[in-house]
Amino acid sequence: MSDKPLSANEGIKTRSNYLRGQIVDDLADLSTGAVTEDSNQLLKFHGTYMQDDRDLRPDRRKHKLDKAYSFMLRIRLAGGVASTQQWLETDRLADDYANGTIKLTTRQAFQLHGIIKTNLKRTIAEINHAAMDTIAACGDVNRNVMCNPNPHLSSVHEEVQRDAQAISDHLTPQTGAYHxxxxDGEKVESSEEEVEPIYGKTYLPRKFKITIAVPPSNDVDLYANDLSFIAIVEDGKLVGYNVAVGGGLGMTHGNEATYPRLADVIGYCSVDQVVDVAEKVVMVQRDFGDRTDRKHARLKYTIQDRGVDWFKAELHRYLGYDLDEVKPFEFTDNGDRFGWTTDERGVHHYTLFVQGGRVIDTPGYPMRTGLREIAKVHQGDIRLTANQNLIIASVTDERRPEIEALLEKFGMSRSHERSAMxxxxIACVALPTCSLALAEAERYLPDVLTLLEEELEKFGLRHDAITIRMTGCPNGCGRPFISEIGFVGRGPDRYNLYLGGGHAGQRLNKLYRQDLPAAKIIETLSPILERYAKEREDGEKFGDFVIRAGYVIATEQGADFHANIKPEALETA
Structure with missing residues (x-):
């Protein structure tokens, strides 16, 4: 037991009466568009973050006005699967209560931005009426369970999606506070205290993330998650899952005690055991995770501090049985398959590129309107990918011409003809709404890509799918630390540049330039891309090349992330 005091959030959870706190009173307070800090922390468990428009801060401060407060709502979708009716309802809510856009997240969820406090309850109620919810989309609990979304793997996709939903349902908080x-759920008066059978009164020390991956595609980036299940398929049948634990990417600039870490693959379980294993991994972290320092509270630190062997032994004790030996598997990429694909049943699927995951109508490209019209006639479903893109799934031969015509009409039929980079x-939201952002990401990465594409054309690299990600801060929401090129915001127009991540998400990258001005991004990357084009070996990926060429030193695990950095990376550009 640590002698250090518990973090402030532990007290907030303890006093909250199972996530109720004073949320109801704060929502009723019309004197402000904000809520108290305690309620702000508790609201995350209900799927919403209080934000303000940081673009407006200077002017409002000048006029002695409060910040322009609003709320972001995150809608859970296990495996990213939504019905067309759910899409249409989300699209309607974006206009009725939000800022007219839909954000597709890197965890296969919907986000709505710009909801004012007086509309928050109504919006959540209408989300639930559409058979979706926001509970546990944020907060110190298991969040949206991710799953390989591309149904071209139809022989097992239905089964792994079902397991993702089962894990999600089982780990959903049981508190009556949400309803x-x-x-307007009825309050149950009882002399007995409410019980959270898995989480307990104080829930988890920090957030918890779960994925299911189907090799050879690692599009969910399983190594970046607390717990992942790797589907093992034999003779076309799902036989079980390898279990991976201890991944996570968030860190803090200047704090070497924080670092990204890759998950360890520790064993194998049967399909029937997958929910039980998920529960027990969560319970081990509940009981042993650090509740004194939230920067040290993720499962990755529990495992790094105590060791993988300790964790396996403890997990086996909680399970009452041992995991089996890891079965062979291989990942080859973590990207999406764009355009039309057809599975072995003859069913068609169209993957649409969505820049930064932002579904919006822009001059000359009415994408949101087009998707609305497709959803009105589409008889399959819509699936969100972990790369912020979208699949119009399960299109029959009869319906394909109609869908193709709508894709053409609204300018979406050639989205996959962009450069492979x-x-x-991927880009996180960053400014203007994220309170943690130090620099731009979603609004800036498209401009960087446009300039980089000129270089790619010169070097003959237009069709090379080099993974590139940008985030406004080091918390890792856009998973920048496992991309081949990663930009992490340091301050206005300044980024740390990381190189050398594994193309299939299997290796961390390494710091190459610190505090790089945005204006120097192209001149810094251009000679490296040129050398890659001229000197790469047959089939060599960009992340592998920059290590072989000596630009960075490979990083295999989190504890090594800050070590052996090449001297030039420590220099301010």
Whole structure:
């Protein structure tokens, strides 16, 4: 037991009466568009973050006005699967209550931005009426369970999607607070204290993330998650899952005690055991995770501090049985398959590129309108990818001409003809709404890509899917630390540049330039891309090349992340 005091959030959870706190009173307070800090922390468990428009801060401060507060809502979708009706409802809510856009997240969820406090309850209620929810989309609990979304793997996709949903359902908090606050559920008066059978009164020390991956595609970036299940398929049948634990990417600039870490593959379980294993991994972290320092509270630190062997032994004790030996598997990439694909049943699927995951109508490209019209006639479903893109899934021969015509009409039929680097890009929201952002990401990465594409054309690299990701801060929401090229915001127009991540998400990258001005990004990357084009070996990926060429030293695990940095990387550009 640590002698250090518990973090402030532990007290907030303890006093909250299972996530109720004073949320109801704060929502009723019309004197401000904000909520108290305690309620702000608790609201995350209900799927919402309080934000303000940082572009407006200077002017509002000048006029002695409060910040322009609003709320972001995150809608859970296990495996990223939504019905067309759910898409249409989300699209309607974006206009009725939000800022007219839909954000597709890197965890296969919807985000709505710009919801004012007086509309928050109504929006959540209408989300639930559409058979979706926001509970546990944020907060110190298991969040949206990710799953390989591309149904071209149809022989097992239905099964792994079902397992993702089962894990999600089982790990959903049982508190009645969500229904009481947002859905006018009846309060149950009882002399017995409410019980959270898995989480307990104080839930987890920090957030918890779970994925299911189907080799050879690692599009969910399993190594970046607390817990992952790797589907093992034999003779076309799902036989079980390898279990990986201890991944996570968040860190803090200047704090070497924080670092990204790759998950360790520790064993194998049967399909029937997958929910039980998920529960027990969560329970081990509940009982042994660090509740004194939130920067040290993720499962990756529990395992790094105590060791993988300790964790396996403890997990086996909680399970009452041992995991089996790891079965062979191989990943080859972590990207999406764009355009039309057809599975072995003859069913068609169209993957649409969505820049930065932002579904919006722009001059000359009414994408959101087009998707709305497709959803009105599409008889399959819509699936969100972990790379912020979208799949119009399960299109029959009869319906394909109609869908193709709508894709053409609204300018979406050629989205996959962009450069391969652009198609392999991810950007977090960052400014103006994220309170943690130090620099731009979603609004800036498209401009960087446009300039880089000129270099790619010169060097003959237009069709090379080099993974590139940009985030406004080091918390890792866009998974920059496992991309082949990663930009992490340091301050206005300044980034740390990381190189050398594994193309299939299997290796961390390494710091190459610190505090790089945005204006120097192209001149810094251009000679490296040129050398790659001229000197790469047959089939060699960019991340592998920059290590072989000596630009960075490979990093295999989190504890090594800050070590052996090449001297020039320590210099301010």
């Amino acid at each position: 009481e606050i947002w859905l 652009r198609l392999a890009s």
